Amino acid sequence: MTLQELYAARVAKGRITPDPAQEAALAPLETIRAKLAEPDRRGLFGRRKAPEGSMGCYLWGGVGRGKSMLMDLFHEAAPVPSRRVHFHAFMQEIHDGMHRARAAGQTDVVGPVAEAVIADTRVLCFDEMQITDITDAMVVARLFDKLFAGGVHVVTTSNRRPDDLYKDGLNRALFLPFIEMVKERMIVHELASPRDWRQDRLTGETRYFVGGGALDDVWARLSGGRSEGLTLRVKGRDLRLEDFASGVARASFADLCGRPLGAGDYLALARAVRVLILTDVPRLDRAHHNETRRFVTLIDALYEAGVKLIVSAEAEPEDLSGTDVFEFERTASRLREMQAEDWGKDASAGQGP
Secondary structure, three states: OOHHHHHHHHHHOOOOOOOHHHHHHHHHHHHHHHHHOOOOOEOHHHOEOOOOOOOEEEEEOOOOOOHHHHHHHHHHHOOOOEEEEEHHHHHHHHHHHHHHHHHOOOOOOHHHHHHHHHHHOOEEEEEOOOOOOHHHHOOHHHHHHHHHHOOOEEEEEEOOOHHHOOOOOOOHHHOHHHHHHHHHHOEEEEOOOOOOHHHHHHOOOOOEEEOOOOHHHHHHHHHOOOOOOEEEEEOOEEEEEOEEEOOEEEEEHHHHHOOOOOHHHHHHHHHHOOEEEEEEEOOEOHHHHHHHHHHHHHHHHHHHHOOEEEEEEOOOHHHOEOOOOOOHHHHHHHHHHOOOOOOOHHHOOOOOO
16 A cells, blocks of 8 residues: 555544645655665675665654654555664664774774664664754764665654754754755655644643643553653763653653753753653652752753643642742743643644554
């Protein structure tokens, strides 16, 4: 079945609502799917030759438009080995592999890592490509050049047009060849739907539960009932989220504030997620001084990034803290503001499956 036929079948079953912009985006994705179904071109010793034509699709547009859902559809229909992975997690694997190659005394540390990917995968499906780390920015052009040459296709979603990747980043001039590579080697398509599907799914949703709440149900609705997990690399450490799918994450207060995390961790989290379900926030008395400080920092990071927040807590925002942390009055105010239905509209994720 073509992607258009699969999409129509899901519409007929009521699993998704038809959207003309999504339907238009199926054409470039189907071009890549059909190309992958063709026999490999082989060279000397049976090695795959670099395919001709486009090596993938860069699907970008406003959040909540259904990019992740369409990429998942492509991933399920791919006629060759396909791997779906969050871009941050993939780049962490690449850096880990480069570190091992460097420790083994190899001079070309990108080559062996790329070869390992080429051996196992024909198409990579990246959710949320964004470049915020200079270590990623300095390696992606060499990496993707080798992947394309080895016959690996790439389908990725992004909230930014290619020209805006790594915008204002350090040494951005060194990153510009990657932007040109994306525009030359991939089909760039804007998903320009006027409708924000994730916002629709959150409309009328309670966002602050006192004394607990049915957050398992909320997570199931927003994640589509699946979880791929997410690992963020922050200053040489891993911040692992077990529950993550299509820009939606779920974590407990103990996970995020009960450990010695800092502003860098929370900023990385805020960049990686569009919706955070935060569970089991306790009353923050003097015995929770450090946890309170971390909670304040977490809320500030989420607020500044426009991340949608759904919380279960032991008390209303104004009654959460009994400490003298002067910032908490602001935190309580922000928690109230973040409950508004139109809060963070530009940061919501895509239409579910």
